[in-house]
Amino acid sequence: MKVDIKKLSIFLVVFNALMMFKDLPMSILGSVLLIIFLSFIVTHKTLRSFFKIFILIASIILLKFLFKTYLLTEAGVSLVMILSALKLWEMDTESDHFNMFLILALLECCLFLLNPTFIAFFLGIIKIFIFFYFLLKIRNYDLTLLSGKRLLFLVVPSLFLSLILFYTFPRFTQGFLSTTNNQLLFSGADSQLSFKKLGPLNLSSKIVFRVYGLNAHKFPFHLLYWRQSVLWDFNKEEWRTGYLHFKSEQLTSPGPVVNYNIQLVQDYNEFLPVLDGVTRLIKSNLTYNFYTEHSFRLKNISRTSVKYNAITSFKEIPQILTPLMERKGLRLKSEQKEKIKELILKNKMDKSNLSDNEKFEMAIDFFKKRNYEYSLTPPAYSSLEDFILTGKAGYCSHFAAAFAYITRAIGLPSRIISGFQGGEFNPYDQSLIVREMDGHMWVEVYLKNIGWYKFDPTATVAPGRINLGAKSFHDKVEPFINLYYYQLPKSVLEFASFNHFSLWLDSLSSRFDTSLINFDKDKQQQILNSFIPKSISLGWLFSIALSGSMPLFWFFFSWLNKKKSNPNEKRYKKFIARLKKEGVEKLPHESVSSFRKRCLLKTNSLEDYINTETNHYIKYYYERSSDFKC
Amino acid sequence: MWINLQNNFFKKIAALGKSQQLYIIPTLDGIKLAFLNVTLLVIGLVYANNYVLLFNFILFCLFLGSMYYTHFNLQGLELISAKTSPLHVNDKGVLTLQFKTTSGLGHYFLGLRLQNNLIDLQDKNFTFSFEANSQNTLKVDVPIKGIIRGDLVISRLCIETLFPFHLFRCFVYFKHHLRIVVYPERKNLEIHHAQTIQEEKHDEGDDFTLNNFKPGDPLKRVHWKKLAQTNHWYSKKLNTPNSNPIMLSLTGDHLSKLDLENQLSSLCFALYQSHYQNIKYGLTLGNIIIAPDHSSFHLKNCLRALANYES
Numbered sequence: 043m044k045v046d047i048k049k050l051s052i053f054l055v056v057f058n059a060l061m062m063f064k065d066l067p068m069s070i071l072g073s074v075l076l077i078i079f080l081s082f083i084v085t086h087k088t089l090r091s092f093f094k095i096f097i098l099i100a101s102i103i104l105l106k107f108l109f110k111t112y113l114l115t116e117a118g119v120s121l122v123m124i125l126s127a128l129k130l131w132e133m134d135t136e137s138d139h140f141n142m143f144l145i146l147a148l149l150e151c152c153l154f155l156l157n158p159t160f161i162a163f164f165l166g167i168i169k170i171f172i173f174f175y176f177l178l179k180i181r182n183y184d185l186t187l188l189s190g191k192r193l194l195f196l197v198v199p200s201l202f203l204s205l206i207l208f209y210t211f212p213r214f215t216q217g218f219l220s221t222t223n224n225q226l227l228f229s230g231a232d233s234q235l236s237f238k239k240l241g242p243l244n245l246s247s248k249i250v251f252r253v254y255g256l257n258a259h260k261f262p263f264h265l266l267y268w269r270q271s272v273l274w275d276f277n278k279e280e281w282r283t284g285y286l287h288f289k290s291e292q293l294t295s296p297g298p299v300v301n302y303n304i305q306l307v308q309d310y311n312e313f314l315p316v317l318d319g320v321t322r323l324i325k326s327n328l329t330y331n332f333y334t335e336h337s338f339r340l341k342n343i344s345r346t347s348v349k350y351n352a353i354t355s356f357k358e359i360p361q362i363l364t365p366l367m368e369r370k371g372l373r374l375k376s377e378q379k380e381k382i383k384e385l386i387l388k389n390k391m392d393k394s395n396l397s398d399n400e401k402f403e404m405a406i407d408f409f410k411k412r413n414y415e416y417s418l419t420p421p422a423y424s425s426l427e428d429f430i431l432t433g434k435a436g437y438c439s440h441f442a443a444a445f446a447y448i449t450r451a452i453g454l455p456s457r458i459i460s461g462f463q464g465g466e467f468n469p470y471d472q473s474l475i476v477r478e479m480d481g482h483m484w485v486e487v488y489l490k491n492i493g494w495y496k497f498d499p500t501a502t503v504a505p506g507r508i509n510l511g512a513k514s515f516h517d518k519v520e521p522f523i524n525l526y527y528y529q530l531p532k533s534v535l536e537f538a539s540f541n542h543f544s545l546w547l548d549s550l551s552s553r554f555d556t557s558l559i560n561f562d563k564d565k566q567q568q569i570l571n572s573f574i575p576k577s578i579s580l581g582w583l584f585s586i587a588l589s590g591s592m593p594l595f596w597f598f599f600s601w602l603n604k605k606k607s608n609p610n611e612k613r614y615k616k617f618i619a620r621l622k623k624e625g626v627e628k629l630p631h632e633s634v635s636s637f638r639k640r641c642l643l644k645t646n647s648l649e650d651y652i653n654t655e656t657n658h659y660i661k662y663y664y665e666r667s668s669d670f671k672c
Numbered sequence: 673m674w675i676n677l678q679n680n681f682f683k684k685i686a687a688l689g690k691s692q693q694l695y696i697i698p699t700l701d702g703i704k705l706a707f708l709n710v711t712l713l714v715i716g717l718v719y720a721n722n723y724v725l726l727f728n729f730i731l732f733c734l735f736l737g738s739m740y741y742t743h744f745n746l747q748g749l750e751l752i753s754a755k756t757s758p759l760h761v762n763d764k765g766v767l768t769l770q771f772k773t774t775s776g777l778g779h780y781f782l783g784l785r786l787q788n789n790l791i792d793l794q795d796k797n798f799t800f801s802f803e804a805n806s807q808n809t810l811k812v813d814v815p816i817k818g819i820i821r822g823d824l825v826i827s828r829l830c831i832e833t834l835f836p837f838h839l840f841r842c843f844v845y846f847k848h849h850l851r852i853v854v855y856p857e858r859k860n861l862e863i864h865h866a867q868t869i870q871e872e873k874h875d876e877g878d879d880f881t882l883n884n885f886k887p888g889d890p891l892k893r894v895h896w897k898k899l900a901q902t903n904h905w906y907s908k909k910l911n912t913p914n915s916n917p918i919m920l921s922l923t924g925d926h927l928s929k930l931d932l933e934n935q936l937s938s939l940c941f942a943l944y945q946s947h948y949q950n951i952k953y954g955l956t957l958g959n960i961i962i963a964p965d966h967s968s969f970h971l972k973n974c975l976r977a978l979a980n981y982e983s
Contacts, residue, residue: 115719137700137701140701140704140838141704144704144705144708147708147712147727147731148708148711148712150727151712151715151716151723151724151727151728154721154723154724154727155715155719155721155724158721158722158723162723163723163726163727166727167727167730178836178837181838195741196734196737196738196741196836197734197737199733199737200730200733200734200736200737201730201733203733203736203737204726204729204730204732204733204734205729207729207732207733208722208725208726208729211725211729213720213722559722559723559726560722560723561722595736595737595740596740599740599741599743599744600744602744602776602777603744603747603748603775603776603777604776
């Protein structure tokens with residue numbers, strides 16, 4: 043099969059660009075396609091060099107414009123992507139092909155940085171080795187020589203050694219480069235809420251995290267709330283997390299607690315989701331801060347898989363309200379604040395002596411009377427006040443923001459909790475899978491003598507969203523898929539067996555990911571300690587593995603290289619050894635016949651033996667020689 | 673730059689004079705891959721990404737494995753003999769090499785490095801292979817071509833291999849005295865000097881050889897005396913050329929290099945022409961004077977004189 047290496051390179055670059063489609067700006071992907079297109083048009087050498095320099099400079103400026111800094115992972119990946127597209131212009135010599143191979147290998151690693159999953163890795167290995175195969179083919183190698191046994195001799199020990207080195211190589215808890223302030227954030231549950239930007243919601247089934255250790259029989263999984271970030275600051279239509287750091291806090295009373303493990307699988311991680319309640323993190327593979335009470339934030343934003351163990355008490359309610367928290371929880375810069383407050387409290391005569399509970403009930407009452415409707419495609423509202431006063435349709439973000447506004451307007455400290463609600467139980471690995479579509483927002487209101495009281499405004503508007511879970515509820519609300527003028531029932535496209543298969547695949551992928559590849563320092567130490575004494579550090583173990591593998595490799599190849607001696611030759615050697623014992627030693631350049639003559643002269647008793655053995659060897663030798671081909 | 677560096681390295685190794693010792697160095701591709709490995713290791717550590725680290729280790733171990741593979745591809749090979757027949761500039765010839773092997777894996781894509789300026793490989797990428805578990809003695813004919821005239825003895829032959837991935841170059845020097853003689857190119861330029869020598873006509877009686885008589889041979893060629901002695905029919909075949917001998921020489925003493933080469937080429941052509949026309953010919957080259965004669969041995973002497981002249 044003749045393959046054009048340039049076309050193969052273009053295919054791989056475009057394939058990788060499509061795999062990074064979600065992580066890179068469209069302008070970068072557009073530039074890559076433009077460069078590939080130009081590589082076919084601009085063929086003049088000088089013009090080509092000019093274009094290349096121009097595009098490179100333009101790309102560097104574009105990267106600065108898009109990312110503000112070159113330290114960002116995406117900026118580096120974009121640069122590698124552009125360089126790989128530029129390299130496609132020079133695919134003339136064997137050296138160019140090999141350079142392209144190196145750039146493609148680097149590009150694959152960029153893909154692993156953005157998408158650290160086993161599937162991406164597996165595909166990457168296949169892509170690179172296909173390219174390498176054709177690279178060798180271009181070098182006129184007869185690849186049949188590399189097939190089967192010979193290829194195994196090379197690949198098996200290499201893979202074996204690479205796995206040993208991989209498992210013994212010392213890991214670091216955190217990378218050396220901290221880019222906390224530069225990383226872009228993508229999340230199922232937002233850590234900020236801009237009311238003006240709220241638009242139609244697309245339901246994504248991308249997995250955000252998995253929870254292990256929850257007993258399937260004890261928990262109504264679809265009712266669980268997962269707290270991720272707390273939005274305190276309200277400023278001009280935007281709710282933000284703000285900065286409130288607390289010291290480590292112990293659970294106030296032992297009470298019944300739930301112990302569980304979470305594995306975050308999303309690309310970027312900053313806030314750690316935990317069960318909504320009073321929570322304490324026991325162990326995490328990355329360092330974290332207590333961002334606000336019972337909410338946790340990583341010190342450095344990470345793309346790597348985050349794993350942690352937490353305990354949560356449901357029965358307790360967070361109690362802390364510091365003066366700073368009270369100020370933040372009541373802050374409401376809004377011109378229509380008084381007007382809305384009047385509307386809420388219009389029936390009350392003595393407005394100053396209302397208890398917190400009374401105010402809270404009035405807020406709920408006001409909210410309910412607005413008769414909001416749940417919709418995934420609400421209209422755009424000019425402001426939050428606009429939605430409170432005249433709005434009708436919305437979803438959890440609208441309702442949570444509106445209720446937090448209402449409570450603050452009447453003097454109750456409140457905050458929005460951004461997180462998830464519900465999830466799907468995977469029976470194959472006893473885990474709970476929480477997806478982006480399970481993203482949810484609710485409110486916590488501080489009531490004297492009670493503490494931070496949880497209230498979910500969405501439950502009052504659409505109880506089905508909470509009781510049924512996101513997927514079932516939305517399927518119920520919108521049971522059809524619109525295809526132009528036709529409506530296709532969603533149930534037609536759903537097969538129970540397919541769903542089970544995808545859950546099984548997910549559990550498999552998760553196990554592979556956590557156990558084999560994405561293990562952390564602790565797990566590595568734990569596994570290795572079961573084989574080696576604890577006193578040997580990982581650094582030493584890696585050095586021993588690396589240096590010990592060299593002689594092992596050597597012996598393996600020496601053993602393979604050893605020529606199997608022919609039984610006839612063995613027999614003749616045995617004959618020589620016996621005669622040596624009799625006192626006749628074969629001289630280095632003595633022919634077989636001369637040696638026989640000398641033997642017969644010296645030892646008469648072994649005449650038959652000497653003749654038989656010599657004739658046998660001569661017969662073998664000449665038969666073999668007749669097969670000799672030059 | 674890399675090629676110059678590599679050639680210098682080869683010269684230094686050759687100057688060490690060690691024979692049958694295997695050397696292995698990374699190629700430029702190998703160095704690039706090593707550099708990529710270091711880069712990926714740094715990326716994997718900085719971003720604490722296990723997938724990048726695993727990919728890096730796989731590449732590294734294939735790099736390491738290919739080093740052993742390349743090394744063992746050449747190990748166990750021994751040069752028994754090397755032989756080449758004289759050839760002319762721009763003519764094709766064959767260099768016959770005979771090896772002995774003790775390797776069970778075979779030897780693949782071996783290349784020959786001819787470190788001389790007289791001959792070169794016809795195909796720069798010429799390689800040869802010996803299958804796994806092949807015979808103990810292996811023979812290979814390497815197609816070569818003459819580059820410039822001269823007479824040289826090569827004391828070492830270098831065999832190298834890049835198999836399997838071109839990441840490492842393994843080579844070995846075999847001690848072997850290989851004489852290479854490259855005669856000038858044969859060109860019918862007629863720019864040399866040729867002088868006919870008048871000599872007395874000899875009786876043709878002495879200068880002949882006897883062949884068995886075949887029906888059709890002229891009767892005047894029959895050796896009657898021998899017939900009488902042995903009762904067996906013989907025909908006389910004259911060895912002496914029919915024409916007068918000629919002395920071939922250069923046209924001047926101080927010639928430019930190009931003129932000299934052209935004249936030598938012209939002389940070379942004339943030598944062959946005279947030989948095939950059965951004319952006795954001699955050669956004058958500076959101080960060297962070869963008396964007129966006619967035999968294969970004489971032709972070889974004359975050609976060797978041309979090859980050695982101011983080379």
